[in-house]
Amino acid sequence: xxxxxxxxxxxxxxxxxxxxxxxxxxxxxxxxxxxxxxxxxxxxxxxxxxxxxxxxxxxxxxxxxxxxxxxxxxxxxxxxxxxxxxxxxxxxxxxxxxxxxxxxxxxxxxxxxxxxxxxxxxxxxxxxxxxxxxxxxxxxxxxxxxxxxxxxxxxxxxxxxxxxxxxxxxxxxxxxxxxxxxxxxxxxxxxxxxxxxxxxxxxxxxxxxxxxxxxxxxxxxxxxxxxxxxxxxxx
Amino acid sequence: xxxxxxxxxxxxxxxxxxxxxxxxxxxxxxxxxxxxxxxxxxxxxxxxxxxxxxxxxxxxxxxxxxxxxxxxxxxxxxxxxxxxxxxxxxxxxxxxxxxxxxxxxxxxxxxxxxxxxxxxx
Numbered sequence: 267x268x269x270x271x272x273x274x275x276x277x278x279x280x281x282x283x284x285x286x287x288x289x290x291x292x293x294x295x296x297x298x299x300x301x302x303x304x305x306x307x308x309x310x311x312x313x314x315x316x317x318x319x320x321x322x323x324x325x326x327x328x329x330x331x332x333x334x335x336x337x338x339x340x341x342x343x344x345x346x347x348x349x350x351x352x353x354x355x356x357x358x359x360x361x362x363x364x365x366x367x368x369x370x371x372x373x374x375x376x377x378x379x380x381x382x383x384x385x386x387x388x389x390x391x392x393x394x395x396x397x398x399x400x401x402x403x404x405x406x407x408x409x410x411x412x413x414x415x416x417x418x419x420x421x422x423x424x425x426x427x428x429x430x431x432x433x434x435x436x437x438x439x440x441x442x443x444x445x446x447x448x449x450x451x452x453x454x455x456x457x458x459x460x461x462x463x464x465x466x467x468x469x470x471x472x473x474x475x476x477x478x479x480x481x482x483x484x485x486x487x488x489x490x491x492x493x494x495x496x497x498x499x500x501x
Numbered sequence: 502x503x504x505x506x507x508x509x510x511x512x513x514x515x516x517x518x519x520x521x522x523x524x525x526x527x528x529x530x531x532x533x534x535x536x537x538x539x540x541x542x543x544x545x546x547x548x549x550x551x552x553x554x555x556x557x558x559x560x561x562x563x564x565x566x567x568x569x570x571x572x573x574x575x576x577x578x579x580x581x582x583x584x585x586x587x588x589x590x591x592x593x594x595x596x597x598x599x600x601x602x603x604x605x606x607x608x609x610x611x612x613x614x615x616x617x618x619x620x621x622x
Binding site: 301321322323324327331334338339 | 598601604
C-alpha cells in the first residue's frame, strides 16, 4: 500500500525541517511531498539544500490550491492513501498510525479520518473565539448532514483513494477543510474522527488574523457548507 | 433631444464601434467578449437616430419618462456585462491554477528523471 503525506508550505523555512525529521522518525512507510506555495522566504532553498521531496508552485495559489496539488500528485503517482499535515509543525507524525488504523479497520472502512483536538481536549486548544467559531461550523454541519464533526477546521486529515480522486478534481480555494468535508458527507461518504493532540504553531502566522478576515471567513465557510449540501458537489 | 445632441451621440457611438472593430482586427479584443458592447452601441445609435422609438419602448415597459428608461437599461446592460466578466475572471483563475499545478508536477518529474539518468552513468 502506497501512503503519502501532503505538506503544504508557505513561508515555513523555520519549521519544515522539524516536520520532515518527525516524519522520518515516526512515520515509517510513508512517502511525503512538500508543496512550496511560492514562498517568499527560504522555503525553497531549505528544500533544495536538504534534498527534500517537493513541488514548486510558480505562483501563490493559497492553501486550497496547494493542498489540491498534493492530492493530484497522489492521484498521478498511484497512492492508495493520503494524509495532509500542516507545514508549521502543529501535527505530530506519531498520530499517523492511529489515523491509519481508524481509516482502514472497522466493519465499514472510512473514506476520511479527521484528527480532532476536541475529543480528548488535550494539547493546544486554540483561543476562545476560535473555538466558538469552530462550534458554529460544527453545528451547521450537524444540522445539514446529521453527522457530528467536532473539529471541522482540522488540517490533519487522512483519506482513501476515492477521496483523493475527488479532491484532485475539485477542492475549495480558501479555508477548504469544512467545505470539503461536508462535500464528502453530502455524497454519503463515511467521515470519522479520532482524538489527537496538536501543538501550538511553532512559527508563522495564522491566515485569519484580523476581525475583517475572521468575519469573511465565517460567512464564506457557512455559505460553502450550505452550497455543498444543496448538491453543489459536481459528480 | 436636440438635433445637436443626437448628432454628437451618434458620432461617438459610431466611433466606439469602429474602435472596437479595429481592436478585434488587431487581435487585442475577441469578438465574442466584445459582443455585448457592440449591441449597446447599436442600441444607442438607434435610440439617438429615432427618438420616437425611445418613447414607444418606455411606454411598452411601463416607464413614464424615456430618460429614466435609458438609465434603467444602462444599469441592466452594465450588470450583465460585469457579471459575465466575473465568470470569465473565475474561469481564467481556474485555468491559471490548473497550469501552475501541472507545471509543478511536470517540473518535479523532469528533475527526477534527470537525476536518475546521472545515477545510471
